[in-house]
Amino acid sequence: MITKTIDEKKPNISDEQLIARFQLGDVQAYDILVHRYKDQLLNFVFRFVGNRTDAEDIIQETFLRVYRNKHMYKEIAKFSTWVYTIAGNLAKTELRRRKRHKIFSVSNFVNEEKDFDIPDRDHSPEKKVDSSIQESIIQKAIEKLPIKFKEVIVLRDIQGFAYEEISQILNIPLGTVKSRVNRGRLKLQEDLKFLFENTQKNVMER
């Protein structure tokens, strides 16, 4: 594929140079940007909305908007910040739409803090918990987080963004980002602590 070849040949072309070329009409630059960002954006949105098909649709719409509104991008921000902002906003819109249409079961919203139903609860945690937690469990725990915690946890702990860039993507102060990351992590720990119960007992007994 031509796109892959060019991106591999010229990996040093920055995202900002590519979007500038696209703004001048170079569609090939757009292809490279799509190629660079499609998977990482999919992972961001998938962890956010929890459904792969919806996530892929959102990423399609994100790149369509980049194509249509290419002149809206200004070089004052990084391209990654801009494209993540678009994808994040679309993902939040999708979550709000679902909430309106009550796609989630009612029980999920009756007591969001306490009701935490993880079907895989009886698996053997002691085999995994010391190193990593099963993906499906952690995915469900992320989905249960309130949106404001979910977005910062996904960006910081899964995607590895710096606090400053998260602040720009979400357009919230740096201090708020740090506070939300801390509260999000504490909430995850609270929701997943049952996984550690057996190992904790073992540690205590030793």
Added chain:
Amino acid sequence: MTNCDKFKLHYSDYIDGELPADQCQEVDHHLTLCPTCREIVRQMKIIQQSLRQIPQIATSPDFEAKLKQQILQQNPHRSFATFPWQSWKLPAMGSAIVLATVGLFLVLNNDSGPTLQSSPKPESIINNAAPQLPGKKNPTISEGRSTMATESTTRILDDSLRADSMRINPEGIQPVGVK
């Protein structure tokens, strides 16, 4: 707020290693004294590690083809074909247009000069006798100039207003009001 709650505000920064040294020492000290908080921090670290190791997914193989199809549907007049010459297409086209314009201008200028000289008109005879004015003569309005020549005066019609405001007679240039 209990003592533990106060320290909980900093656990994230503590795990990220972004806590100032003095605060970090305070948290360390608290963790040695409080097994509950120690366990919370341990679990937070494991969860964070698990988040980092979460498997990545990839877009479907036809993702880019679908995207191009959607773009073409929304912009039917646009071609989405990518060509190797596309990166220098625009500058090349711009240069070609500039060169063509300059070339056309030069050819037209060269053509108009000899034509006027080969078939001298009354006003050109008068102009030859008069001192030269800056600016170019406009052959497209020679009809008006010939009328003025019959009145023993002629106007040099130029692109500029200054030339339009002057009349020439064999004795030289005399400024007149703008007609």
